[in-house]
Amino acid sequence: xxxxxxxxxxxxxxxxxxxxxxxxxxxxxxxxxxxxxxxxxxxxxxxxxxxxxxxxxxxxxxxxxxxxxxxxxxxxxxxxxxxxxxxxxxxxxxxxxxxxxxxxxxxxxxxxxxxxxxxxxxxxxxxxxxxxxxxxxxxxxxxxxxxxxxxxxxxxxxxxxx
Numbered sequence: 001x002x003x004x005x006x007x008x009x010x011x012x013x014x015x016x017x018x019x020x021x022x023x024x025x026x027x028x029x030x031x032x033x034x035x036x037x038x039x040x041x042x043x044x045x046x047x048x049x050x051x052x053x054x055x056x057x058x059x060x061x062x063x064x065x066x067x068x069x070x071x072x073x074x075x076x077x078x079x080x081x082x083x084x085x086x087x088x089x090x091x092x093x094x095x096x097x098x099x100x101x102x103x104x105x106x107x108x109x110x111x112x113x114x115x116x117x118x119x120x121x122x123x124x125x126x127x128x129x130x131x132x133x134x135x136x137x138x139x140x141x142x143x144x145x146x147x148x149x150x151x152x153x154x155x156x157x158x159x160x161x162x
Contacts (some may be wrong), residue, residue, distance in 0.1 A: 003037045006100065006150050007125055009054045016042035017051070018113045020103060020130045020138060022150070027129045029160075030153045031040035032146075036099040037089075040130065042110050048102075055100060060091035071102070081105075108134045109143045132158050 004134040005022075010017060015124060018041075019027060022034025023072045024110070062068045071089055079122035084119040087105040093099065108115075116131040130138070139147040139154070 001019060003098070003100070004099070006037070006054060006058060007127060009058070010051070011125055013050045013054060014045075015050050015054070016040075016047050016114065017109070018110070018117045018128045018130045020106075020135060021101070022114075024135055025130045025150050025153060028118065028132055028135070028154065029152075029157045032150070032153070035097065036101055038101045038103055040106055040108070040110055040113050042101045043077075045072045045074055048077075051102065054113075058093070059095075060093050060098075062102060063090055063092060078162070079104045083134075103138075107137050116120075 017039045018024075020036070021036070021038030022032055023037055026034065039051075041051060049069065051071055052068045056068060057109055059156050066080075067080050070080070070093070081104060087103075089102040089104060091102075092101045113130050113134050114128070116134060117118075118129045118131055120127045136151050136154050139151045
């Protein structure tokens with residue numbers, strides 16, 4: 001798996017997250033091209049500090065001209081959301097073409113997503129993947145052409161699994 005090193009470390013550090021986006025669609029049983037890892041996370045300073053530490057130790061950087069640890073500070077984070085209209089926070093690893101997006105603005109709360117998330121086994125990892133219903137809610141809000149295709153595919157997968 002493309003992001004196995006990060007997800008392994010998240011599991012070790014007990015990071016509270018759920019995989020969303022194209023990777024989640026794939027883990028739920030579809031096949032679509034995607035290069036990034038989108039995650040919805042518990043927005044506590046402690047959890048965000050773990051995430052930032054894992055990503056920076058793995059060589060990820062941020063595109064924004066800010067200290068990424070600011071994300072783990074409620075006051076700074078709220079300023080970014082309110083005054084800079086932050087919807088997601090991006091980390092990238094240029095030499096490998098990898099990107100991790102921490103979703104900030106979601107129609108589904110982390111608590112709701114985590115409670116209904118699917119647990120997907122991958123080798124020694126247990127991946128926490130947003131449920132199809134909640135993923136559809138997120139995709140409807142984003143409403144890009146790829147999201148419309150994902151919604152159709154998720155609905156198809158739900159019918160098959162009934």
